[in-house]
Amino acid sequence: MKKIGKSSHLESVKYEIRGRVAKASERLRLDGVNVLELNIGNPGVFGFKVPDTMNMALIRNLEKSAAYCASKGIYSAREAIVVDTQNQGVKGLDIDRVYLGNGVSELILMAMEGLLNLDDEVLLPSPDYPLWSAAVKISGGQPVYYPCDSKNDWMPNLEAMEASVTSKTRGLVVINPNNPTGAVYSREILEGIVDIARRHNLIIFSDEIYSKVLYDENEFIPMATLAEDILIVSFNGLSKSYRACGFRCGWMYLTGAVDMAESYLEGLDLLASMRLCSNVPAQWAVQTALGGYQSIFDLCSGGGRLKRQRDLCHKRLNAIEGVSAVNAGGALYLFAEIDLDIYKFSNDEDFVLRFLEEEHVLLVHGSGFNYERSAAFRVVFLPYEEDLQRAFDRLEKFLARHRRK
DSSP: OOOOOOOGGGTTOOOGGGSHHHHHHHHHHHTTOOOEEOSOOOGGGGTOOOOHHHHHHHHHTGGGOSSOOOTTOOHHHHHHHHHHHHHTTOOOOOGGGEEEESHHHHHHHHHHHTTOOTTOEEEEEESOOHHHHHHHHHTTOEEEEEEBOGGGTTOBOHHHHHHTOOTTEEEEEEESSOTTTOOOOOHHHHHHHHHHHHHHTOEEEEEOTTTTOBOTTOOOOOGGGSOSSSEEEEEEESTTTTOOGGGOOEEEEEEESGGGOHHHHHHHHHHHHHTOOSOHHHHHHHHHHHHSOOTHHHHHSTTOHHHHHHHHHHHHHHTSTTEEEOOOSBSSEEEEEEOTTTBOOSSHHHHHHHHHHHHOEEOEEGGGGTOOSSOEEEEEOOSOHHHHHHHHHHHHHHHHHTBOO
């Protein structure tokens, strides 16, 4: 029997958060090595608990969860999402334009599959969350990157964004608050993006999964509040603000020029129907989550655990010569740059792999986020403070050994 290969359209697809370096970490763990993992934003691993009220909502409705539900999701969950968006100032959301999914990841792929033809282009931030690039490629499209740079606090360069638009561009992606940089976009930036989309007849895909994970009085502005004359597809879910990654419950909703997107909506309805429905038990937690006490705000403000750990990471990173990081305004990450004129690494992947092998700390290299304008790496600040301190102690020792003479 001849060898069986993967599909050719997967050749250029990568997801380095769980890629080659992460596989090397798994091999170390299988050999009994205790690896400090600062690579994945998975709150439940680090002692962040799902609110008890959400767990109870799921448990009390288990008997109603064995059957398929409507392909777009159970009514109470979708209704709660509509009410929540109304409370944020979003106008005109029809409950029939709300889709529940097995996490935002499934819905991103659905949104791209329902839209893109071969070689259609989608504008993405660089650095990006690499699932977006993967979804565009799997769907036959081409990602085109607009730059976000640390000198501008990782905000998008709007001139470069607009210069990247071609006749093939179908939409643009905004990740706010941003993964991997932690940037929270200002109203001015967001309105500038809306203006670009309006001038070029583009769909905006707004990834807002970290909308409640905010620090230092930063304000989250839902993209859907800024325009009613262009199509905006917004994404959110339970994974981050409610620490329920394993529930796999996300949602997307469409607002604005939905009357111009009848065919696209038919495609989304078809894709939603083909997967029958998303997992039912977790959907029962949505109404309780959105209507209940928002404990994430306690974690992010004052002396909250997330804020303390963010500040610790920012301080420790910037205390190392040749390493710099803009402090995160939101999300769960710092995106740090490292000066390879000072340290003896061929690139950022070489740096994180050797750090893992020598000091048993797992990071993700910046090029894994489709960012190559400087050497960089992402740090997850979810681990307990004592574990973060140990990780940075190891990083300081490791870099001291690898300085250029």
